[in-house]
Amino acid sequence: MSDQIIRVDMTHQTVATEPFPEAWKLLGGRALSARILLDECDPACDPLGPDNVLVIAPGVLAGTSAPTSGRISIGGKSPLTGGIKEANAGGNPGQDLMKLGYRCVIVKGQPADRDKRYGLEADANGVRIVEADAYKKLWNYAACEKLYEKYPKSSSFLTIGPAGEMLLTGASIACTDEKGHPTRHAARGGLGAVMGSKGLKYVAVDPGKSSVRQPAVRKDFFAYAKEYTKAYQAGPQMFKVGTSSVVPIANMLNTFPYKNRTEGQSPDAATLDGARIVESFETRGGGMHNCMTGCIVQCSNVVNDAEGNYKTSALEFETLTLLGSNCAIASWEDVADLDRLCDEVGLDTIETGAAIAILMDSGGMEWGDAEGAKRLLREVAEGTELGRAIGSGAVATGKKRKHARVPVVKGQALPAWDPRPLKATGVTYATSPMGADHTAGLIVNPGLPPEQFAQASQEVQVVNAACDSSGFCQFLQPTCEDIAKYYSLFTGDDVTREQIADIGWQCLQDEWAFNDRAGFKPEDDDLPACLREEGVGPNHAMKFDVPREIIEQARKQRFAAREELYKLKATG
Ligand code: SF4
Known part of the structure; x- marks a missing residue:
């Protein structure tokens, strides 16, 4: 059977499938989501109303035997930013959907009874909407355990936790990893709330005995994948102990924010260093694993408690920074607890960490109060007034606390990588259609001359958009x-590198067009005043002082594609 699109109407509780257009065969993930949203979603709609469109789109190569290629993009109008959003995740649902021949799921409408919960099932027998009230308010781990009682072990799931059900704008969508744990989150931009607004508690995908997708040039595809894997494994494998290993470098570069970004270095860098996590493997077990089948990078850590029992996965650099150093919480073990709680309740660790830091900065909680932070995350699930503010992110918490120092771009909290030492990354934060997002285009080069900021940012945004459309993990x-x-080998067509860059550029164009129609203005492409006025580093001299003209250049026109662009690696 040819590839299909699944269309779900939650207002009328109907599901239909239709052929995936041939013209879109090189579109997947982020680029596909952007195209659908631009065509089918009113940019002025209420993000939590029936007119928003939730797009679930695996990358082009998901479900194939290309290494590390099974990632999924979730798209929609973000209730956090008010603009277009793509949140990318690992885990197995992307590959499983593609093995069944489903290139994307487009969810529209809203059930009349907002208290009802539904599940969407996809397997070899088709696609169905089912009642899911029994899963209401379940935390993500409990929901997945219960789902595995109902569905075959070969299944994978997308679920939302209580935060998504309460439509909180910091809510994530969890994807189950290879072990069936809901650890890989399409976290940014509050898309968990969009899924919640559709009444969907989960999507269950069972590929059954479906095989991997077969390439057109079979022998050469497998040979190339094998050669590529070998070359990767012979290389430096820079993520083999996970992203948490960058803590010391980030701290040295003044991009390990402390106390709501009032400093760029943390006195707790040694206790938050990923090396402590790696040391724990020796006595507690855990270790590195692949979050999705077929990943050869295996950057994802599994963290156990002191008794050797599973606690969480994966404890990333971003989480150690936002829920750790930025809140002056010094122990990686406390951050692991907070990470687990965020995964359980269904929250973006970056947005939530930024919100807690704002609460602390405004005097609402002591700096470094790890137990208070854990209590607060439980409060999110209970729906207390403060819990709802924290679960709604940095801007909502700033408003509740009447606190002006809120480091966000387009309403989304800044990730760890700081735009004051890394100014070209700041240009990405300002111009990315996503708001502040390191996966949109990170440039860890503090020495880059200002005249190169715009081009460097644009190029890495193009490459990352192309990568997030392919199914490959940026790592x-x-x-x-x-x-x-x-x-080329998968489709049998002669696909050029120029075409790939064009897909990345067109994706950005579609996303910027959506945001323009949603009402964003050129002045929204900037960083908050606190990052322009307050510095980090020696004498607090590193400020974000990039002129507006340079920022505007990054999206105004396409820089001539150069040889370097095609060789630029996606980073994350
Ligand atoms: S590289 Fe890491 S994040 Fe990416 S798919 Fe593999 S384990 Fe998951």
Whole structure:
């Protein structure tokens, strides 16, 4: 059977499938989501109303035997930013949908009874909406355990926790990992609330005995994947102990924010260093694993407690920073507890950490109060007034506390990587259609001259958009050339690296067009005053002082594609 689109109407509780257009065969993930949203979603709609469109789109190569290629994009109008959003996640649902031949799921409408919960099932027998009231308010781990009692072990799930059900704008969508734990989150932008607004508690995907997707040029595809894997494994494998290993470097570069970004370095860098987590593997077990089948990078850590029992996965650099150092919480073990709670309640760890830091900065909680922070996350699930503010993110918490120092772009909290030492990354935060997002285009080069900021930011945004459309994880660091080769062998067409870069650029164009129609203005492409006025580093001299003209250049026109662009690696 040819590839299909699943269309779900939650107002009328109907599901239909239709053929995936041939013209879209090189579109997947983020680029596909952007195209659908621009065509089918009113940018002026209420993000939590029936007119918003939730798009679940695996990357082009998901479900194939290309290494590390099974990621999924979730898209919609963000209730956090008011603009377009793509949140990318690992886990197995992307590959499982593609093995069944489903290139995307488009969910529209809203049930009349807002108290009802539904599930969406996809398997070899088709797609169905089912009642799911029995899962109401369940935390993500309990929900997945219960789902595995109902569905075959070969299934994977997308679920929302209580935060998504309460329509909180910091809510994530969890994807189950290879072990069936809801650890991989499409976290940014509050898309969990969009899923909640559709009445969907979960999506269950059972590929059954479906095989991997078969490439057109079978022998060459498998040979290339094998050669690529070998070359990767012979290389430096820079993420082999996980992203938490960058803590010391980030701290050295003044991009390990402390106390709501009032400092760029943390006195707790040693206790939050990922090396402490790696040391714990020796006595407690846990270790590194792949969050989705077929990943050769295996950057995801599994963290156990002192008794050797599973606690959480994965404890990333971003989480150690936002829920750790930025809140002056010094122990990685406390951050692991907070990470688990965020995964359980269904919250973005970046947005939530930023919100807690704002609460602390405004005097609402002591700096470093780890137990208070844990209590607060439980309060999110209970729906207390303060809990709802924290679960709604940095801006909502700033408003509740009447606190002006709120480091966000387009309403979304800044990730760990700080735009004051890394100014070109700041240009990405300002211009990305997503708001502040390190996966949109991170540039860890503090010495880059200002005249190169715009071009460097634009190019990495193009490559990352292309990567997030392919299904590859950014940590594999594929280039446009790599993606072109895989697409050529998979489709049997001669796909060029220029086409891949064009897909990335067109994706950004579609997303910017959506945001313009949603009402964003050029002045929204900027960083908050606190980052322009307050510095980090020696004498607090590192400020974000990039002129507006440079920021505007990054999205105004496309820089001439150069050889370097095609060799640029996606980063994350
Ligand atoms: S590289 Fe890491 S985040 Fe990416 S798919 Fe593999 S384990 Fe998951």
